[in-house]
Amino acid sequence: MKLLVVGATGTLGRQVVRHALDKGYEVRCLTRSLSRASFLSEWGAEVVKGDICNQETIAPALDGVDAVIDAATTRITDTLSIKTVDWSGKVNLIQAVQNSDVDRYIFFSILNAEKYPDVPLMEIKHCTELFLKESGLNYTILQLAGFMQGLIAQYAVPILDNDVVWVSGENTPIAYINTQDIAKFAIRALEVPETEKQTFPVVGTRAWGAYEIINLCERLSGKDAKISTVSLAVLRLMRRVTRFFAWGQNTADRLTFAEVLASGKPLDANMDETYETFGIDRQEITTMEEYMDEYFTRIMKKLKEIDYQKNKNKKKKKPTVPYKNQF
Template sequence: MATHPLTVLVVGATGSIGRLVVAEAIARGHTVRALIRDRAKGARLLPADAELVAGDVTQPETLREAVAGADAIVLTLGSFGTGSSSPQMVDYAGVRNVLTALASSDGAPPRIALMTSIGATIRSSSYGHLLEWKRRSERLVRASGLTYTIVRPGWFDMNGPDERQLVFLQGDRRRSGGPADGCVARADIARVLVAALTAPEAADRTFELVAEQGAAPGDLGPLFAALDQDPPGSLDAVCDEANMPLDAEPQRVRDDLETVRTRATA
């Protein structure tokens, strides 16, 4: 159980990871608020103990109620198409819009846990630029001034039953573009995201999450503690390759970063 129960907002709550985050957070004693677009779907997929709050990450004006009073926010956004469900509109702009809603919210700043992906620093169009938009969402979170943990999981649920020993990596050097980069169970991703909300050692860390042969660890604290912190003020994670220069980014992306940075220092 959580030593200090939080009010946790889960964004992407009806997704395959989000549902597990909701269950894990409730099991840890937190009060869970689940952002949903479809209340009937949310009621069908989520535990009765979760508070359902209607909102759409592509529409920032619908997010104010959801973020109000949240002690922590877990973002497990995942796009699955084009248009309003494209990587740009969901994986990136969804994070931007949550941060925008927070800017007009009263109360203490929440702690953030953001799920992106292993290989986030790959410069490749093979995923329709998905990874580049995920990396841009990471940059927004780092620029926000909020305390955060960014988790880059490997391939979901492709690990063997005896591969539950969690490994935290930094530098994002595994770039095969397939399961050879590392795999991890969805349930373990959820466990790490929720644990990061209350672990002092997880503050302002970014890491890749995979599993290797062995038993699941009982305590995640030592794994968080062994990580290097991201450099203060940096847009990128510690050890990341500097292969996405800011001055080459789209103007709208630079404008978003400047807006988020300005709010953080206001």
């Protein structure tokens, strides 16, 4: 089976590509930047240039493909808006697939997206789900909550660097999951007929609040966190300010996600049916403790190696003799 992975250079997309290749699938990647995707070629994937916002570039990428895995989304630094990429671009992609010989389509959405119509990304994800269900394609929708990978920059790195860790005034637990585990479900969906034209939650082993994650990082790093709280009112003000500037549009849209965090409703779901349908053992799924322990073990070892090398280099320096050239 040959797959087209869209959004292959992203945090999730690259894990989908890696897992698909490891499972023996042929993988083609659609990317706006060939240089950014060079590592995918090194892994053994075929990389083609194209853009879901430019419909003419999509059809050639679908030639000879059996299934599409759609992991594309707007980066906060992108010049294109969330509406342009996550809605218009996805409509282009789905319509192109409808007009091709490709039947299978895997889409990543967000858990409980239908409950937040005032949050742009959530509303767009929900509308895309509805559009996909009406497309006639053989789809599978995987609803996610949050990536463990994003927690490193948000919590682990600031604690190690003695920088401030910012948390919102509300503490909504989120069932974060390792993107490597999400990739397992995405590829497995292609192999299990029972996943066709169905929607499944794909979340971590349990929901974690911000302070629980901070406490875990403190214990594993041996350092105390400097915590600063930002209120929902401040986040709303920041959103209004950034909307005045073109470069701040995506930032403003992302800041509306604070409304989700302020809801107090956990982003979590029962995974019993998902595990049973996909035939995946819940023991295979990375826990938060395992993920953070692996990170801190690796980074602390690296820091010790750097300190050792610095001390070693200091010892190699020849001692200077005081007043050597004055006699």
